[in-house]
Amino acid sequence: MRSPPAAASVPLVLAALLAQACAAPARTFRCPAHGGAPWRELTSDHFVLRTDLRAPEAAALVARLERLRAGVAATLPTPAPGAAEDEARVEVIAFRTDQEYRPFAPDGAEGYYLRYAGGPPRIVLSGAIDRRQRALLAHELTHHYLAGALRRQPRWFAEGLAVYMESLGDDPGVRALHVGAPPADRLARARASPVPARELLAWDGAAGARPALDDYAASWLLVHWLAHRRPDAFADLERRLAEGEAPARAWSAALPDLDPALPGALERLDRTLAEYARGPLEARRREADVPVAVGYFERAVAPVEVHAIRLALWQLGPRKGRAALEDEVREALVEDPAHPIALQYLSAMDKLDPAALARRSVAAHPDDPRAWTFLASALEGEAQAGAREAALRRAAELAPSNPAALHNLAQELLARGRSGEGLPFARRAAQIAPWSAPVLAGYAAVLSDLGRCGEAIPLQQRALDALPEREPAGARRELARGLDRYALQCQLARRLDAGPAPRP
Template sequence: MAPGAAVGYDPLMRSPPLACAVLAALLAACAAPSAFRCPAQGGPPWRELSTDHLVLRTDLPAREASALAGRLERMRVAVGAALFEGAPPAPGQVEVIAFRTAEEYRPFAPEGAAGYYLRYAGGPPRIVLSGALQPWQRALLAHELTHHFLASVFHRQPRWLAEGLAVYMESLGDDAPGSAAVTVGAPPPARLDRARTRPVPVRELLAWDGGPGLRPALDYYAASWVLVHWLAHRRPAAFAELQRRLAAGAEPAAAWRAALPEHDPDVPGALEALDDVLAEYVRAPIETQRRMVEVPIAVGYFERPVPPAEIHAIRLVLWQHGPDKGRAALEREVAEALGEDAAHPIALQFRAALDGTDPAPLARAAVAAHPDDPRAWTFLATALPSPDDAAAREAAYRRAAELAPRNAAAVHNLAAELLAQGRSGEALPHARRAVKLAPWSPPVLAAYAAVLSDLGQCAAALAAQRRAMEALPERASAESRAELAAGLGAYKAQCRTGLRAAGGAP
């Protein structure tokens, strides 16, 4: 995604608008989805349970929904408490969609995924799963919630540290409802076995960026966990210093050398000696010390029903994450949504894409019917691509940001529009706020870097672009990595040019 590209706003998904390539994929297949009935057709009701930090939307029965909300909130508290003493809370709300049955869930999930986590597009992260949480699913949630916290604390995150800490927190999945505490620190057997049988040299691990490596990603995960475990249990002071420097934005290699000078990669044999230390560490009985983390026994929340049109909107914004379902199925879903609400902004956006018609009239109809819905204003902005519409487009993005000030995508879109108009000074506070709201989002970070670069702040732009690259998911496309790398190269060249102009060394 280009640094100045808009990120589509939706309070459920916060994903990019339906692109032509994605739409083509949706229409290409012919498999029919499993039967679904919304409440208006006799299906189970959907409810929304909200806390200060979580929003759960589900068709689970009331008691099961309440139990799930409580378990998710306990895990969120446990992760934050286990990671950092007095760390600031992660920004925003984590959004959870829990389908009542696996049959309802599968049409909207990647093959083989019993739960997945979306946290890269441009807004608060989102968890999608079937309602019953198995222990391994809880471990997955603890892992991903750890990433949620890390992104808000560390200005720089080498991949090995991010994944090592996330694996370290997986033991929080052993949560027993009704207990006032959970434990953290138990070695995960599968990770430990892999670390013993498929070790990764530390030099290779420190260079891992999450892209395709020399070995399977699971090997890097296990090796990352071993290094974090060894640091936490054998070198806690050095580990704390390393984290302090990374939280302050230090370059990872420099932070490593400062915290662990005896393992300086530039000293011949230093990292190889650490390889030997870690190999002996995993062969010996691993420290199983656990510490207790207090969590709330009960959680308060606000509950309200989810309107039928919004249930269809949930399904539509998740559509592309599941198997191909064919044009007919998508047509039916859109028609049912519009049957519930003829001007629903998400349904109309899909309607325009399906028909290949001018979306502007539909977007104006959505705004007229839902003037307080930021999704309608974002739809209108994206429906006005002409340079002649710049003022109207800006006004629409600005209204969306006013209606959704805590949504990073809405704030980012306004910053991107101002940057595209050559008004980077005005874009800066919005781009900065978007990063504070979604420090885990590569497009948000990249847009912030672009604004800084346009203002001549090449060093700050470099730092933001590096954070964007570090935030890329492992499965990010080669094109995405190349695009961010090209931006990094451009900012480096900008800094060199500025240094020469100032009379410094080339």
């Protein structure tokens, strides 16, 4: 690995990159500027679709997305007041072909949903939408919607309800929707590999001894039984979770006959579910205000932003090698020599001075929050704290609805001992992104620093609920340690409030 060049040599490095041709001969992808399919962005009420599908296919997809969301909203609990106004648009990246999609997809994934601190939630899939992908969309939109409707989501509940809603993927495009139709593969697995209810209720998403698909199937079966055999208790459970009641307590209150503390109660539930799985399972018919026509605003996606999309997804698929990454970055820089995403990758690849590249990007794109975020990340150390804060403030001003921009500023202010200033930014980020574990945990940290541990604890619990299954075990342990710290903080505060113990 060569030594980092001096900042003065950066223009020469860029000049060398820009002198090379756009499309690499060995690659199947061709950027729009060099004859590839044009990309378009369609913005509707609840979605931003970016795709290289043809215009009629893109319009049909955004209409289907809005219909699916309408079906989800008609079936699931009503969000808390104000949550609908805070709901972030879901970004959907739809590649025109499976061949284009596979380099950016985890192995075996028909599509996937990204919930993280780096901006709005994002669904990625192949634009050739078949039944399985429609089911996936219904599944992931359920997760997105539930995040704004429920303050607590035990894993079995969230995944079971998301699978329950997958039948919306059969969307006939009419007002009457059918939900809860048993998916054949889930039902077969629930019959063949049952998960004891006691184990299922304790499922937290961490890797276990059994395949996760067993937990998904068992969760779906339990939700189906509750929805169709114990609807009043199920509605009570939903209400309690929406209010933030601890899942174990909510279960025992809504289903007192199945309280885990009662001897034999959960074993009786196991037998009931096994019998239920063998019988005919019905679907439920729901009327929904499914939009007949969907309005949207369409604009072209610049070729450099197509490269930026690919770079944002680069590490989520199979390894493509350094040469392929260099080609992608080079092509992006041909289109825009100061693009913040491309320059950030260039800095990391070639060990160039990130601050010099970030300043170049800010100068060229003063209204792009990504450039200011890049600059903030490049300004390290206490000596740069003021400039770093200013850059993060500018990013938040330019993107006031982006939870990442707000979260980053709140955490910077927290680190500088000014959690009171960071509080409104952390709160707003959590309102916009209740599906993001880092954002929720960041808000909890700010509250804890202000001595409000009682408010931090439920937020940290929600962060644990929201942590995706594929996250490293260390991320779960770190959140759990934070929860322990806040509990200890509250315990110590109660002791101080109680005063010294009386002398004997």
